[in-house]
Amino acid sequence: MALIDLKLKNRCYPIIVSKNSVVQLIQLLKKEVKRNRLFVFYDANFYALHGKRLSKEFKSKFDYNEIIIPSGEKTKSEKELSKIYSYLLSENISRTDFILAVGGGVTTDIVGYAAATTLRGIRWGAVPTTLLGMVDASIGGKTGINHKAGKNLIGAFWQPSFVFANIMYLQTLPSRQIIAGFGEIVKYAGLIGNDVFNTAAAFLKKDNLYNVSALYRMVVLSAEYKAKIVKADERESGKRMLLNFGHTVGHAIEKSLGYGKLLHGEAVLLGLVTAGKLSVNLKYTSSKTLDNYLELIANTLSYVPHKKLNAKNIQKATLNDKKRIDSKQNFILLKSMGKPIIINSVTQKELEESIEQMLHLYKYGVNND
Numbered sequence: 001m002a003l004i005d006l007k008l009k010n011r012c013y014p015i016i017v018s019k020n021s022v023v024q025l026i027q028l029l030k031k032e033v034k035r036n037r038l039f040v041f042y043d044a045n046f047y048a049l050h051g052k053r054l055s056k057e058f059k060s061k062f063d064y065n066e067i068i069i070p071s072g073e074k075t076k077s078e079k080e081l082s083k084i085y086s087y088l089l090s091e092n093i094s095r096t097d098f099i100l101a102v103g104g105g106v107t108t109d110i111v112g113y114a115a116a117t118t119l120r121g122i123r124w125g126a127v128p129t130t131l132l133g134m135v136d137a138s139i140g141g142k143t144g145i146n147h148k149a150g151k152n153l154i155g156a157f158w159q160p161s162f163v164f165a166n167i168m169y170l171q172t173l174p175s176r177q178i179i180a181g182f183g184e185i186v187k188y189a190g191l192i193g194n195d196v197f198n199t200a201a202a203f204l205k206k207d208n209l210y211n212v213s214a215l216y217r218m219v220v221l222s223a224e225y226k227a228k229i230v231k232a233d234e235r236e237s238g239k240r241m242l243l244n245f246g247h248t249v250g251h252a253i254e255k256s257l258g259y260g261k262l263l264h265g266e267a268v269l270l271g272l273v274t275a276g277k278l279s280v281n282l283k284y285t286s287s288k289t290l291d292n293y294l295e296l297i298a299n300t301l302s303y304v305p306h307k308k309l310n311a312k313n314i315q316k317a318t319l320n321d322k323k324r325i326d327s328k329q330n331f332i333l334l335k336s337m338g339k340p341i342i343i344n345s346v347t348q349k350e351l352e353e354s355i356e357q358m359l360h361l362y363k364y365g366v367n368n369d
Contacts, residue, residue, distance in 0.1 A: 002220045006139070006159075006227040008234055013162050015139060015223050017216065020168040022057055025127065028162050029062065029100070032123060036096045038062040039088065041111045043103025045071045046129045049172050054102070065091060069107065073259040076110050076145040078154075084114040098123050098161075104130035104177070105137030105264065109152070112143030116158030126160045130173060131181020131215070132265050134165040135188070135222035140230040140240075146259060150320035151251040157235055165223070167216050176263065178209045179303045183265030186297055187245050187272060188222045193338025196221050201296050242340050245332035246271035249355065252317035257307055266304045272297055273361055277354040278346060279333040289336050298366035306363070311355045315348065 001024070004015040018024055029038065040058060042051050047068050058064045067087055069075060088099075099122055101111035108126045115124035128138040144155020170178065182200070189197040199221065203214045226243065233240035250271030253262060262270075276294050279285045321329060328344040335341055 002216075002223075004220070004223050004227050007231050008159065011159070013160060015163040015165070015227060017134070017165045017167065017220050017223060019212070019216065020166060022054070022166075025164050025166075026057065026061060028125065028164060029058075029098070032125065032161050033062050033098045036063070036098060037065060037091075037093070038098050038100060039065045039067065039091070039093065040100045040102060041067045041069055041084070041107060043071050043107045043129065044068050046103050046169070050129075050169065051102075069103075069110070071103075071106070073106060073146070073254070073264070075106050076152075076259075078145065078147075081110060081114060081145055084111070085118060088114065088118050093118065093122065095119050095122055098125070100125050100127060101138075102127040102129060104128065104133045108133055108138045109143055109155075110145055112141075112158055112160065113145060113155055116143055116156040121158065123161050124158070126163045128163065128165050129169045130177055131170055131219070132177070132184055132263075133181075134167075134170075134219045135181060136184045136226065136243075138163050138165070139223060139226045140243075141234070150255055150317070151259070153320070159234075163223075165219060167212060167219065170215055171210055171212075175209050175303070176266075176305075179300065180263035180265030182209075182218075182300060183267075183269040183272075185218050185222055186300060187243075187268060188225055189296070190272065190276075190293060190334055190337060191242055191245055191340050192221070192225055196225075197293065197296070197337060201292075204296065204299055241330060241342055242332055244330075245340060246275050248318055248321050248329065248331060249274040249314065249358070251321065252314045253309060255317040255320070256313035257309060261307055262304070269297055269301055269304065270309075270358055270362060273301075273358040274351075274354045275331065275333055277357040278331060278350065279335075281350060281354055281357075282333070282343075282346070284333050284335050284341065284343075290334065293334075293337060294361070295366050298361055301362060302365070309359055309362070311352065311359060314355055315352055318351070 002017040099115045101108045126138040128134045141159035147153045250268040253267040
């Protein structure tokens with residue numbers, strides 16, 4: 001078990017990475033729930049595999065209510081959020097009750113936002129059950145839903161009371177979801193450098209997406225880094241923006257293609273290629289410096305289904321990016337592995353060229369780039 005304390009200015013909460021210990025989760029909940037009610041929201045796919053076992057544990061120890069919500073990115077909508085509000089209010093939820101989100105990034109995003117906005121804030125906890133959720137989405141208090149104008153444009157910062165990641169849940173995750181989460185780990189490889197890069201490259205080379213020890217190490221390394229960044233910049237006014245590496249174009253791909261056609265982490269991989277190409281094209285680094293990194297991304301993309309993408313639609317969708325300041329778009333680029341920079345001087349022509357290069361690599365691979 002790994003315990004990572006995310007220390008903020010006014011509070012601290014634990015991120016626990018475990019290998020199959022429900023006992024630890026129960027202990028965390030007993031500290032939070034006490035005599036009050038526990039409302040557990042499950043991702044539908046997770047519930048079908050593991051929900052009944054967890055439900056039995058919770059029912060025996062808490063005043064327990066369970067709600068199952070649909071899987072997939074389309075769930076992050078006003079319609080599904082309204083259903084959650086209606087349920088909680090019909091049950092006369094109070095601020096002394098506790099909400100638990102059990103599922104991937106979609107689940108923790110929408111349930112966390114419901115917790116943030118119901119009665120102006122109810123305590124909540126996150127049990128991420130996907131690789132992407134464990135390394136990124138559940139950590140740091142970003143919650144929200146999508147809008148037709150763009151991804152995650154409606155949301156709030158609302159920190160959980162704890163994050164509990166059980167690595168063994170990944171053993172029943174579809175391989176495509178593993179790769180989607182691995183896309184975020186590849187992001188961290190660029191931000192952190194050799195430690196994560198070497199671990200990620202070795203993981204992919206072994207061609208065993210369910211290696212428990214490798215998954216455990218990558219989750220811990222990623223969670224430690226994100227906790228460190230969030231501690232320094234909780235509200236994303238500076239250093240935390242680095243975590244958006246690959247996300248400006250990644251989010252634009254999701255929006256232009258239609259949410260759910262590519263998984264978030266898959267789109268981020270393409271965003272990372274674009275950011276890498278921009279870094280080289282604008283001479284912040286050399287092609288040779290990022291060769292191995294782009295090769296890792298290309299090898300990972302070989303697992304990703306090929307979708308027909310339109311460069312102009314992607315570029316247009318970047319204009320709705322929530323990370324822009326005034327009319328300037330912020331891009332996270334690399335000077336070298338482990339040395340990211342934030343720039344806001346990319347021209348539309350420079351962006352267009354890099355998107356076209358990304359699409360070429362996506363279609364033909366790194367050797368034909």
